[in-house]
Amino acid sequence: MTITKIDAADVWDGDLNQHQINENLKLLPRNFVTPEMFGAVANDTTIDNTEALNNAFATGCDIYSTPDKTYSVTKNLRTKGQRLIGGWKIHSKKNTSREHLWEKTVTTVDDLNVNTDVIRMMYVANAYDLSEFLYIKSLGFNTLQHYSGMSIQGWDNDGDVHNMLDNAKSAGLKVIVGTQNDPLALSDLTAFVSSIDSHSAVIGYSANDEPVWNGKTIAEQDERISIIRAVSNKLVTAVEFTIDPLTKRMSDNYDIIFLDIYNDKNQDMSEADATQADLYKMRASLGLYNRQYKCTIIPVVMGFKYVDGAPLSRIIKTSKIFAKSCGGNFGTFVWDGDAVSSIETSIRNSPVLDKMCRDICAYRNLKYSIPTTLLWGYINNSTQTNWGLKDVFEHQIRIDPNSTDAFNGLNSYPTQVSGNSTTNSDHLSTNMSVGTGMLAIWFKKGAGAYCSDIQMKKYNYLNVHSGTIDSTLKTYLNVVGSSTGGYGLGSSLVSIPVNGTVNTVTFTNNAEADLFCIKYDATTDIPYYRTYIRGLYVTSDW
Structure with a gap:
């Protein structure tokens, strides 16, 4: 719409009362008003225009003024959601918090389309x-x-x-x-x-x-x-x-x-x-x-x-x-x-x-950078959430059946071990209560590894529950990298406590081409799956 500048002097002279305000509103050729029509005085910090502006806002009409005009106020302002046209300014100096004073000059906006x-x-x-x-x-x-x-x-x-x-x-x-x-x-x-x-x-x-x-x-x-x-x-x-x-x-x-x-x-x-x-x-x-x-x-x-x-x-x-x-x-x-x-x-x-x-x-055109995440495991009959084994199965590297080279990703398996009163096997243990079952990555024998296809980024985080269900065993878990898909493992990046509790472990990885692996070692050769790890792994480049 075309805006024509209207000065207070063009509408009235002298002091205002409500009757005069109402009469002046009738004179407007378009559905907007100016602050001056309600007694506001621009560019004078000694005058409090709070009441005048609020009276203008109460009309519901759009409010027009010009960028060279600043209206000083000392209290809260209330619009009716109308447009504030012309780029005029408000100088607010008011008690509004335990700091006692908030003072800023702000410019109105007239575009109400918000993306x-x-x-x-x-x-x-x-x-x-x-x-x-x-x-x-x-x-x-x-x-x-x-x-x-x-x-x-x-x-x-x-x-x-x-x-x-x-x-x-x-x-x-x-x-x-x-x-x-x-x-x-x-x-x-x-x-x-x-x-x-x-x-x-x-x-x-x-x-x-x-x-x-x-x-x-x-x-x-x-x-x-x-x-x-x-x-x-x-x-x-x-x-x-x-x-x-x-x-x-x-x-x-x-x-x-x-x-x-x-x-x-x-x-x-x-x-x-x-x-x-x-x-x-x-x-x-x-x-x-x-x-x-x-x-x-x-x-x-x-x-x-x-x-x-x-x-x-x-x-x-x-x-x-x-x-x-x-x-x-x-x-x-x-x-x-x-x-x-x-x-x-x-x-x-x-x-x-x-x-x-x-x-x-001021950030623009950013890409999402959500960390890569593995979440797995569950103890049945608990209030915990069953995250299953889908994540660790999907990312587990398998041995090449046509290769005679030594593969390090052995003696580990995402599975469930359950309690049994009389029988021990890979999936049953007399060390666990009957009726209890735990979904986790499980390890056995004297050494092995869970090898994944997840490329480790620089910053790595684990929040995991890990331990062994046979208290007579001494076992070790370490995060290592592999640049050969499980046919070779790097040195330990961080050790994971094997103490039956939930622990948080963080580490940086500078060889960002390496794949995430969990290496397992035991002081004795263990015939069945007895050492476990379940929980969260997150890797990020920021």
Whole structure:
């Protein structure tokens, strides 16, 4: 549409009252208004234009002004979701957090078409102000996940979910709406979703916040998912960080699981080792979740600092790497963590985290870099998940029947050994309780190896349950590489504890053409399968 500049002087002179405002609205030839029509004065920092702008927004008309005009405000702004035309600016200087002051100049956007093919999402706890949303937009984000927590906060609590959605729309942002804080959502989830589902800013709902950590069963998660799906066809999401290779604890019915793997304190390590430990956790979790669950997995990077937690330098370094792993899709936690006493600073109050957000939002045309993952094994009659043996069977190298050369991948087999009261064999053992069976890679004799066709990348991670069911035996497991398909094995890259417990092992591999193998050795020749390993292996090049 063609816009003609309208100055306040062209419409009225003198002070305004509501009657005059209404009369001036009648004079407009098009469905837009200017801030000046409601008494706003641009380019004067001594004048608070909050009320004038909010009165203009309340009309529902598009708001037009020019790039040379900046309107100062000191409180929260509420649009009706209309366009803000012309590239005008807002200078916001207001008390909004425990830091007491947030001051930024932001530029309005007039294009409300938001492409979320690649999700760049900012978590927001309770802030809903238009100025803050415009600033988040300027960082490069296209989506909010909003906890709808205005009612539980000591500040920014004069808004509601409708104000939040309208402001997001006017700021050119889409929203995944949290369902665990709003009073209506807590009392009647169906009514809450129904009340906002038609809003064009809504692209989905966060059904559960860290459900595993908060003790929610899969059945409880599915109950909330089904309630939302009954009244909406938009995305249903959750966020989680718990790592458990042996047991599946998240529902398969989410559209997206956001994976929030944050930096640990790790003060007993050098900073270089702590950085690598954090990255190992991120790689392993991403590989595991992509193997465990059927939905889309998107990483959430750390955009805050715990009190006495990991330093910001490490947070920023690892977050920049993690944010690249899923084709540029990521979430960032959090814009405003002020209500949580353990959070020292967040993006709203940190210039270095602000810059990190600009950097990662600028990533373009990234490829997915999901770590290669093996997940296998099970103990029956347990609460653990039966991952079967498909992964290790599919990748196991077999002996060439036409070769007379020595093959190292012998005396290992992905199988089940079960307890028996009287009989010992490859698949039966008097050392196990009757009725118990374990699926694993099993080893026997004095030496052998499980040889795979998986090319080891630089960074490698195992979280495995390994041991021997005969306590009189002494056996050893080591990860080695093979450049000859199992007809030759390299030296040990790392040893795996054979102690009957779950252990985490990490190692780097510089010969990235080598294949992943587990070498087995025993001090005595063992006739049957008695040493086992089951769990998770992840290999990554980032």
